[in-house]
Amino acid sequence: xxxxxxxxxxxxxxxxxxxxxxxxxxxxxxxxxxxxxxxxxxxxxxxxxxxxxxxxxxxxxxxxxxxxxxxxxxxxxxxxxxxxxxxxxxxxxxxxxxxxxxxxxxxxxxxxxxxxxxxxxxxxxxxxxxxxxxxxxxxxxxxxxxxxxxxxxxxxxxxxxxxxxxxxxxxxxxxxxxxxxxxxxxxxxxxxxxxxxxxxxxxxxxxxxxxxxxxxxxxxxxxxxxxxxxxxxxxxxxxxxxxxxxxxxxxxxxxxxxxxxxxxxxxxxxxxxxxxxxxxxxxxxxxxxxxxxxxxxxxxxxxxxxxxxxxxxxxxxxxxxxxxxxxxxxxxxxxxxxxxxxxxxxxxxxxxxxxxxxxxxxxxxxxxxxxxxxxxxxxxxxxxxxxxxxxxxxxxxxxxxxxxxxxxxxxxxxxxxxxxxxxxxxxxxxxxxxxxx
Numbered sequence: 001x002x003x004x005x006x007x008x009x010x011x012x013x014x015x016x017x018x019x020x021x022x023x024x025x026x027x028x029x030x031x032x033x034x035x036x037x038x039x040x041x042x043x044x045x046x047x048x049x050x051x052x053x054x055x056x057x058x059x060x061x062x063x064x065x066x067x068x069x070x071x072x073x074x075x076x077x078x079x080x081x082x083x084x085x086x087x088x089x090x091x092x093x094x095x096x097x098x099x100x101x102x103x104x105x106x107x108x109x110x111x112x113x114x115x116x117x118x119x120x121x122x123x124x125x126x127x128x129x130x131x132x133x134x135x136x137x138x139x140x141x142x143x144x145x146x147x148x149x150x151x152x153x154x155x156x157x158x159x160x161x162x163x164x165x166x167x168x169x170x171x172x173x174x175x176x177x178x179x180x181x182x183x184x185x186x187x188x189x190x191x192x193x194x195x196x197x198x199x200x201x202x203x204x205x206x207x208x209x210x211x212x213x214x215x216x217x218x219x220x221x222x223x224x225x226x227x228x229x230x231x232x233x234x235x236x237x238x239x240x241x242x243x244x245x246x247x248x249x250x251x252x253x254x255x256x257x258x259x260x261x262x263x264x265x266x267x268x269x270x271x272x273x274x275x276x277x278x279x280x281x282x283x284x285x286x287x288x289x290x291x292x293x294x295x296x297x298x299x300x301x302x303x304x305x306x307x308x309x310x311x312x313x314x315x316x317x318x319x320x321x322x323x324x325x326x327x328x329x330x331x332x333x334x335x336x337x338x339x340x341x342x343x344x345x346x347x348x349x350x351x352x353x354x355x356x357x358x359x360x361x362x363x364x365x366x367x368x369x370x371x372x373x374x375x376x377x378x379x380x381x382x383x384x385x386x387x388x389x390x391x392x393x394x395x396x397x398x399x400x401x402x403x404x405x406x407x408x409x410x411x412x413x414x415x416x417x418x419x420x421x422x423x424x425x426x427x428x429x430x431x432x433x434x435x436x437x
Contacts, residue, residue, distance in 0.1 A: 003159045004060075004168045007215060008052075009177045009204040010045060011197075013038035013075065015068040018200075024112040029105065030066045034075075038068070038200070042075025045201040049169070050080050052205070055089040058165040061097040062155075064104045064172050072201065073097060073171045096165070102151040105173040106144045109137035131189050141179060141192070148179050174198055185217065196222040 017023050017032040024032070034042065053059075063073045081092045112118055125133040134140040158164055170180070174197040181204070182192045198204060206215040 007206040012069045012072040013041035041201040046076040046079030060165040062100045102147045103172040107138040
């Protein structure tokens with residue numbers, strides 16, 4: 001028969017796991033079934049498929065063996081072969097259906113732990129890069145890529161069979177659809193991680209070009225970088241710049257203080273104490289006296305210096321706020337440097353970034369000064385992969401999970417009072433509640 005004229009990838013319909021993530025703690029992933037809305041989506045997908053086909057087309061279905069994909073295939077076939085409202089040109093007995101384990105979803109381990117642990121793991125996966133991050137007791141997207149590569153080779157060999165259909169339908173999962181396209185069209189890892197997920201029962205159509213024998217992708221794939229650019233263009237110039245993104249520090253334990261918390265509690269060390277307190281006159285005077293006391297001198301001279309330090313220290317303590325007042329004795333100008341954040345440098349480089357640095361961030365002037373600091377220019381942008389001139393700005397780190405479709409949340413895509421909700425959308429997409437399922 002030769003190559004099929006069309007290859008169609010379909011993501012399964014809405015499952016119970018999409019409605020309630022906690023179900024994966026008690027039900028194996030491969031046994032999760034469709035919701036009533038999911039069955040309706042599958043029926044509608046069958047009608048849509050029928051409109052794409054020619055009356056003389058023959059079909060082969062390859063489906064993941066998971067229950068939700070098999071039920072999606074059943075729903076598609078029900079409406080595709082139905083004789084209502086008109087007789088169907090595709091009798092059920094003429095359609096071949098194969099279960100293909102290599103099209104199953106990425107393995108996320110066995111029964112999932114509690115939501116808190118899954119949220120920690122999903123955040124770690126987003127920071128590490130979800131193509132290479134291997135789920136404990138499961139697999140990475142790179143592992144899924146390997147088995148999809150084997151399936152693609154088998155599929156290609158079957159094109160030479162005389163009885164192979166001229167339309168091939170693959171019923172699979174969201175991430176597996178992106179992995180299939182990545183293998184077929186040689187997408188880079190960075191582009192894969194920039195891709196957003198397709199919706200439930202959304203069709204990804206590949207049509208054969210008879211002139212060169214290659215398949216042309218008919219869909220415009222959605223990416224996070226394009227969504228950001230669209231939202232950025234719609235913003236007004238008065239809106240503040242986005243905060244410097246957090247970077248994970250690895251290490252630590254699962255339920256103790258992780259590396260990020262440990263780093264957040266540490267203050268950076270200065271070579272010269274005078275530099276640290278240079279903006280505070282009284283404290284700076286004390287620091288200078290301390291430095292002089294440390295210099296080599298005679299016995300009498302040293303005792304006199306210590307007495308002077310003690311007197312100056314008492315004067316400084318009078319000016320400082322009492323313990324527990326919650327106020328700092330640093331000047332506002334110095335404060336913005338102290339809390340500049342991990343990617344922005346400053347005297348607390350390695351600590352939390354400005355958007356998490358404390359109550360002083362409410363000061364509008366301090367925020368404005370923070371956004372104009374030179375340390376936020378090159379380093380933060382370079383770490384974020386945004387200094388490539390006119391080159392495509394695909395981020396090096398995983399851009400959130402990238403695993404949630406844009407219609408599973410009824411509020412998704414809506415704008416807030418500031419005209420954009422992209423940061424909230426990304427933060428939500430990184431969470432366990434918006435995982436791939």
